[in-house]
Amino acid sequence: MTVWFKRALVAATLAIALPVTAANYTIGTGSQSGTYYPLGGMLAQIWNKNIDDFNMRVEVTAASVENVIKVASGQQLAGIAMGDSVLAAVEGEAPFKRPMDVAVLFALYPNVVQFMVAADSNIHSVADLKGKKVSVGAPGSGTRVGATNILKALGMSEADFKAQSLNYTATTEALSNGQIDAGVIIGSAGVGAITELALTRNIRILSFSEDELTKINTALPAYAGMEIAADTYNKVPAFTAPAVWNVLVVKKDLDPKLAEQMIETAFANMDKVQRSISDAKNTTLENIDRLAGVPLHTSTQAFLDKQQGN
Structure with missing residues (x-):
């Protein structure tokens, strides 16, 4: 029996014996x-x-x-x-x-567009973000795309503020430590990252006006306003924000x-x-x-x- 034939026989036996993965x-x-x-x-x-x-x-x-x-x-x-x-x-x-x-x-x-700030912040609208340090989401994330497009629909670009490119965890940590003035998370109402932050820090989430929501929907039809009830997060008042599926x-x-x-x-x-x-x-x-x-x-x-x- 040749070496080649022995190898072929072994290979065939293994092929039969091994289960399909x-x-x-x-x-x-x-x-x-x-x-x-x-x-x-x-x-x-x-x-x-x-x-x-x-x-x-x-x-x-x-x-x-x-x-x-x-x-x-x-x-x-x-x-x-x-x-x-x-x-x-x-x-x-x-x-x-x-x-x-x-x-x-x-x-x-x-998903709800959630612009987070400290509860005692002087930021009360998107317009107030000018000149501030703002995390707009990690590169390659939907938060980054959505936040950038929403700000553009409201007449703002990243040149208007000091943009930071942080993921969910890094955003909430930076806001908690005072390293940024605001952070965006586009996620479910009650998303874990914000839930955890609100348990240790007093925060607010910016509410959008009807005029702002109309501008956003005109530019970005995938978004529509959604009302989020008070205490969805610990001690966070009710807010209205754009949402996308x-x-x-x-x-x-x-x-x-x-x-x-x-x-x-x-x-x-x-x-x-x-x-x-x-x-x-x-x-x-x-x-x-x-x-x-x-x-x-x-x-x-x-x-x-x-x-x-x-």
């Missing part, structure tokens, strides 16, 4: 102190448990922009992103250099069968997600297509048609 996937989330990370973790856990030969890990990222790029380039199977970032991606607008070939698998929950994105050409399994499994187990993640109460069949202007994956549309009896 599950396909490995990644879901892009965001900072561990935000909502994206635990929500992505719950979805991955449900898919891993209920879809055969499916193994997904959760990746900490800079959030929306990074997730969209990685999904479009095949580095992630799915990613959580803010609606305005996804709209910019499919249209090839800044910060994206070209159109991104992504689609929405389903909408998740609305978060969505789960995948490649437009994701295998329809796999996409169908992911959608059906997620909604069949959404009660489990909702018990762990309060914002998931908004992840419903009624809200599945809340982001206008971005195509739904073909399997999502088929799932909706089936649910509606079409």
